[in-house]
Amino acid sequence: MGRTSDARERLLEAMLELIWVGSFGTTSVDHICERAEVKKGSFYHFFESKHALAMAAIEHGWEEFRKTLDDAFSASRPPVERLEFWIRHLRDEQVQMHIRHGRVLGCPIHTLGTEVGPMDDLFQKVLKGKLAQYLRYLESAIRDAHAEGVVHAPEASVKAKILFSYSEGLLAHARIWNDLSILDSLESGMRDILRLDDSLVVA
Amino acid sequence: MGRTSDARERLLEAMLELIWVGSFGTTSVDHICERAEVKKGSFYHFFESKHALAMAAIEHGWEEFRKTLDDAFSASRPPVERLEFWIRHLRDEQVQMHIRHGRVLGCPIHTLGTEVGPMDDLFQKVLKGKLAQYLRYLESAIRDAHAEGVVHAPEASVKAKILFSYSEGLLAHARIWNDLSILDSLESGMRDILRLDDSLVVA
DNA sequence: TTTCAAATTAACCAACTAGTCAACTAATCC
DNA sequence: GGATTAGTTGACTAGTTGGTTAATTTGAAA
Known part of the structure; x- marks a missing residue:
């Protein structure tokens, strides 16, 4: 019934890309439509507002990242290998984005969150x-690592928050500096925070 | 020669406040003028563009913070007391801003940097x-602390970057969550990163 | 008290903003 | 091969954007 289209997907991807590279504020509906090769009327056929598209795009991007x-x-x-894999992926992803867009983009949720999160409850x-x-x-992996005695983290959630803030902070700095090499210290920083290279774990 | 005015200062303060609370993109020249009680013509008498005002406002705010x-x-x-004083000030400042604006605002340089830094070279x-x-x-204080043997940080600049990324990341999370209590862990996180509470420092 | 530069003002502009709509087109199902 | 329904289109608002301008008011210095 009726014809089919991939315009919805094109809009989701265009939105995510434009928010990630730039910001929500500087991304206009016209820009999104241009990038997605969709006319504005079609835009509003699929999404009721720019906000709604942004939300859907974040949801879409998150599902990918969650995989x-x-x-x-x-x-x-x-567990330690999980964390190493994760932190390397973090860097690799930025390298890929740098190849594609010529910029270090950082974490889109973080960027969008600091920009519009505070002003929009939804x-x-x-x-x-x-x-x-x-x-x-992170919390779960750190807890497992602690259980294995590989890491000293009696309060896994506390360590996880430190590691998370650190990684997001460094990603943000790499974006501000637009410099991939900042991320070279990502893994060693994690090892330091988790004390992975300590000769012995002290209580 | 000619009359004097504090409109320039009012504009600087209004701009910093609006950027800090919201974002550069959502802060319009009209909003700035309204808040500063200055007519648009006067705005462009003192500053050649919105960008120029933003730069001056950041410079102005930084000079305050530098003190x-x-x-x-x-x-x-x-040295350790310096770091403790700093990290407590960081939290106190957010508490003050929360009283004034009803929101956790985070670091304005960081917020502005992730939003427009990547798109504007200047x-x-x-x-x-x-x-x-x-x-x-941070680097200097950590280096001094290491020299005093209070902290084990053979590479002060590396530790400083970790601590800095952590603090900026946590501040950003507090902004996204709009929750002051997130900053309660700021000091303990620093102590963990610097290993201030370790019974002994291992080489 | 005159002078003159610095500051103020309101009206103005072109471009852009998010969003609307009615007419149109093309698949899909019967 | 029609009817139905989903998708497309471009022209259209009404409000906002950053920025301009020329006339006017002011106050500090001579």
Whole structure:
């Protein structure tokens, strides 16, 4: 019944890309439509507003990212290996984005969150939800690592928050500096925070 | 010669406040003028563009912040006390802003940097400069603390970057969550990163 | 008290903003 | 091969954007 179209998907991807590279504020509906090769009327056929598209785009992007998190933090890996895989992926992703856009983009949820989260309750709620989910992956891996005695982290959630803030902060700095090499210290920073290279773990 | 005015200062303060609370993109020249009680013509008498005002406002705000950094990191304090003073000030400042604006605002340089830094070379250059200066305060205190044997940080600049990314990341999360209590862990996180509570320092 | 530069003002502009709508087109199902 | 329904189109608002201008008011210095 009726014809089919992939305009919806094109809009989602264009939106995510434009928010990620630039910002929500500077991304206009016209820009999105141009990039997605969709006329404005079609835009409003699929989404009721620019905000609604942004939310859907974040949801879409998160589902993609969640897959790699599920892979990285698979219980089939030893816990420390999970964290190493994750932190390397973080850097690799930025390298890919740098190739594609000529810029270091950082974390889109973080960027969008600091920009519009505080001013829009629905946005804030969704972004908080994603970040909270994200945090749980780290927490679980750190807890497992502690149980194995590989890492000293009696309060896994506390360590996870430190590691998470650190990684997001460094990603943001790499974006501000537009310099990939800042991310070279990502892994060693994690090792330092988790004290992975300490000769012995002290109580 | 000619009359005097404090409109310039009012514009600087209005701009900083609006950027800090919201974002550069959502802050219009009209809003700035309204808040500063200045007509648009006067705006362009003092500043050649919205960008120029934003730059001047950041410069203005940084000069204020630098004073508190100079106080916090005064050589008259023991190095660890400097860091403690700094991290407590960070939280206190957010508490003040929360009282004034009903929101957790985070670091304005960081917020502005992630939003427009990547798209505007001059912005990027200035913000990078401020962040680099900021980092030097931490680095110097950590180096002094290491020299005193209070902290194990053979590479002070590496530790400083970790601590800085962590603090900026946590501040950003507090903004996204709009929750002051997130900053309760700021000091303990710093102590963990610097290993201030370790019973002994291992080589 | 005159002078003259600095500051103020309101009206103005072209471009852009998010969003609307009625007419139109093309698949899909019967 | 029609009817139905989903998708497309371009022209259209009404409000906002950053920025301009020329006339006017002011106050500090001579």
